[in-house]
Amino acid sequence: MYNFSFQNPTRLIFGEGQMARLASEIPKDKKVLVIYGGGSIRKNGVYDQVSSALSEHEWGEFGGIEPNPGFHTAMKAVEKIKAEGFDFLLAVGGGSVADATKFIAASACFDGDPLHILSKGARIRAALPLGVVLTLPATGSESNPNGVMTNYDTHEKLAFYGRRLFPQFAILDPTATYSLPPRQVANGIIDAYVHTVEQYLTFPVGADLQDRFAEGILRTLADNGPAALSDPENYRVRANVMWSATMALNGLIGSGVPHDWSTHFIGHELTALHNMDHGQTLAVILPAMMAEKREQKREKLLQYASEVWKINDGDEEGRIDQAIEATRAFFESLGVSTRLSSYGIKQQHIPALIEALEKHNMIALGEHQDVTPEISAKVLHRCL
Amino acid sequence: MYNFSFQNPTRLIFGEGQMARLASEIPKDKKVLVIYGGGSIRKNGVYDQVSSALSEHEWGEFGGIEPNPGFHTAMKAVEKIKAEGFDFLLAVGGGSVADATKFIAASACFDGDPLHILSKGARIRAALPLGVVLTLPATGSESNPNGVMTNYDTHEKLAFYGRRLFPQFAILDPTATYSLPPRQVANGIIDAYVHTVEQYLTFPVGADLQDRFAEGILRTLADNGPAALSDPENYRVRANVMWSATMALNGLIGSGVPHDWSTHFIGHELTALHNMDHGQTLAVILPAMMAEKREQKREKLLQYASEVWKINDGDEEGRIDQAIEATRAFFESLGVSTRLSSYGIKQQHIPALIEALEKHNMIALGEHQDVTPEISAKVLHRCL
Structure with a gap:
């Protein structure tokens, strides 16, 4: 820690x-x-x-x-x-x-x-x-x-x-929150989920309690997210989502652990240049970032698979694949596409996004500061 | 919630x-x-x-x-x-x-x-x-x-x-904390564990995140407690215990949920009349309180069994029995006896303890205010 x-x-x-x-x-x-x-x-x-x-x-x-x-x-x-x-x-x-x-x-x-x-x-x-x-x-x-x-x-x-x-x-x-449009509810749940992942899915530093708290927020959002859309006036569900979103970014779970805000920073450029909703950008980038940084995040990806999604069977590669797919499926279950193509963004748009990252000095992102513009481009290609 | x-x-x-x-x-x-x-x-x-x-x-x-x-x-x-x-x-x-x-x-x-x-x-x-x-x-x-x-x-x-x-x-x-006597380390871990249980093991109110946070503290204490004694200068272990104890009683996990402080209140009388360490009193009373309030706490006992101790097999009664035994075994593994007889306290001492509870108006304890002096006496009998 x-x-x-x-x-x-x-x-x-x-x-x-x-x-x-x-x-x-x-x-x-x-x-x-x-x-x-x-x-x-x-x-x-x-x-x-x-x-x-x-x-x-x-x-x-x-x-x-x-x-x-x-x-x-x-x-x-x-x-x-x-x-x-x-x-x-x-x-x-x-x-x-x-x-x-x-x-x-x-x-x-x-x-x-x-x-x-x-x-x-x-x-x-x-x-x-x-x-x-x-x-x-x-x-x-x-x-x-x-x-x-x-x-x-x-x-x-x-x-x-x-x-x-x-x-x-x-x-x-x-x-x-009962009368919110479903799109805003979904975006909000994804935002809180990704905030939590960005303070958790890095590398282990022996911070057991911070990990348990982060996993607790992720599970609560996964457990309550779909019902927040299908049953919008369910007080219990909306209360759990609301409290989770507050706890996801009040400083607590991020204390004493490495952070990786690369998904948010790349997402900001998609919003600025293509007017995508913030939550949409995160839903697209996070699964691709997990796949791209699979080796560096291996231990935490396996822990995430087990603790959040109860994926415990099969070999390591299979468990990581399943965890990434579960994340993607969760976002899609909220009605948010996890592919850039759904938002009309194509390969030809990637260079301008990378230029914007460079302009904002977002050239060494992630917990190891190794998400260079080149890596960000690879991540965006995985998002197409 | x-x-x-x-x-x-x-x-x-x-x-x-x-x-x-x-x-x-x-x-x-x-x-x-x-x-x-x-x-x-x-x-x-x-x-x-x-x-x-x-x-x-x-x-x-x-x-x-x-x-x-x-x-x-x-x-x-x-x-x-x-x-x-x-x-x-x-x-x-x-x-x-x-x-x-x-x-x-x-x-x-x-x-x-x-x-x-x-x-x-x-x-x-x-x-x-x-x-x-x-x-x-x-x-x-x-x-x-x-x-x-x-x-x-x-x-x-x-x-x-x-x-x-x-x-x-x-x-x-x-x-x-490295140079603390083992008895104080053990007492401290038990105190933090019981604080958490007293804000968790009541009845469900749909507070998913508070439950996940409480379970996270309990798991962290259970995971790190024995090593805190066997390997006293292990920084990682001592850090996890220290952060868990702070989070156990800073108001967070107890927000929006019922509480049951009966174990602490009965324990206070054991300390006042028999000079038992605070942690010892809790280690003795909590397993007995779980057994005595088994019906009222059934749903949470089953959840506790599953989430904290990974007890998922067998019928409900068996799972609850195992969870109570796991709790007792955890305290004993820290070198703290969970029986009053180990501290020289016998059946004949119970009436004075009940009188003290009555004198301090501790006559309707627990999440249902149904831990009357009569029930407290039953709990103490289970502790002998």
Whole structure:
């Protein structure tokens, strides 16, 4: 086990009917800006619940955060905050809205051009306090200090981070996810699954408990994923998916172990250049990455086969093949294709994707920093 | 899954060589009181490491915290704090020292008689800030806001709680546990194991991930426990035990599920009246409690058999019997007897134990509040 430091101060408030807790979680003297996306919260009752919970607060709203949140949209929110004096941000939505709200919180206090937070990794020294009402289990953004923004001028997806960006609280009500479109539910489950794999499927370092926790999240998502689609108002199923997605990327399972974020980074380029859903990119790349890195990941692939998919019979090669196929079949069972061809992406598009990786300095990915652009190209060929 | 709220702000700093982090974790303007137990930290090098890390701080020390920390000892520390103006407490030791330090932190700021925190559950509104250097993985006290103190005047073990009692940080260096006596290592592993069981082995509420996490802790302790004794300087083994003990009682696995603390509460009376080690009391009571509550816990006992001990063959009764026997054998493999007779406790002592439970209002224990004094007596008879 590697040395590590772990701290996560976000208060997680979980369950049906917890939206009313907003009234006491945000100090009464705060002027609250409610930030949301395309307006689905106005149809599913969440907007009304938030509005009702904030009846004793002074508050305003800012809608229109994109599924891949854009820098310029965030800047409009910052203008509104500065003009009207908001001092608490409430993200109501999924990971995109949470990410954008973090970036807005940092930008509103940033001395200089906020674009530098993304383009130059400028340090975030201050941020407005923020909370999250989660409506889509996926990214874990509701209890971590990370985010990803898109610069639509340059077609770049760029990550940012700051210890001051942990939400103060996150309200996780599984019933708020009942009305999600199946495609978003599937994408969210895949996102959480791949987050977990990327902190687990590397090489053994004797971190038994981290492995058991990661396998526990993967099993819970595999066990509940299909029912989340076939039986959308099953509270138990939606609760298990929601809690798993939060635990997948709150820092816990990744403490003291190697990471491999190569699937996410290659996926970002597919979204930026071809507008694929984030979850779709992961469903395509992960099985190909497993196959490409079969030797380096051998021990963990065999452990994954046994612990997550109960594959214990046959020789090593066969068990690894079965584990990769089980992963692919799981994603397909959620209605998400695991082949680039299904999204209209062909061999001829690969060079531009590799160029984009190189431009973003994504030239030594993976737990061994050996996923070079050449290897990324091989992975993408396996995805066709 | 039940509704819940989970927050744990303690920063966990894990690994060999992390003791030096003390220098930066405690503000330089704080006057630190280092609190410890019987002085083993002077022999194993931990005292020297702490002393070296605090070289730029003003600090003093208070030793002599008992294995079951006493109220009057804590009051002597409070006197010293008030007389000399300490404003940060550093617990260096195991759960006893951490618990005592929390109680001292609260008592130093308490308006009234601190005994009322224990005897009347008086609310803790303020506490000195505190950190922990952990030398014995067991209680989880290093990252939770709970503690247990003993009033030696009345032979009572009494629990207390306060949100302000979360340590600000805990340093977990597995090498600091190498020189522990085997009896303490064994007791600690059993304490962590039973904490986990008490948040897991009740009845199903559809909390899949909490179940997987609890099973993960139990498996990790079962996998590493014997080697922690046979190979005491095995870093990997000690690291897995240490991280498991912290995760067993930091609030995470207990979120959203029923609890059954009956084994701990009955155990407290055995310690108070017969001076048994805390871990010994748990090793004796848990298998008997499983047997006594076999019907109410049937579904979870079968799940426990399968997931933790891989017992999947045979009829239900046989699988439950095997799971209880596996639990008992695990504790015995750590050198801890699971029978009261080994500790000189006989049938004739049971009435006084039941009287003590009644006196402390422990008359409706367990997840169904149906562990009455009569049932506790039955459990104790099974322990003979």
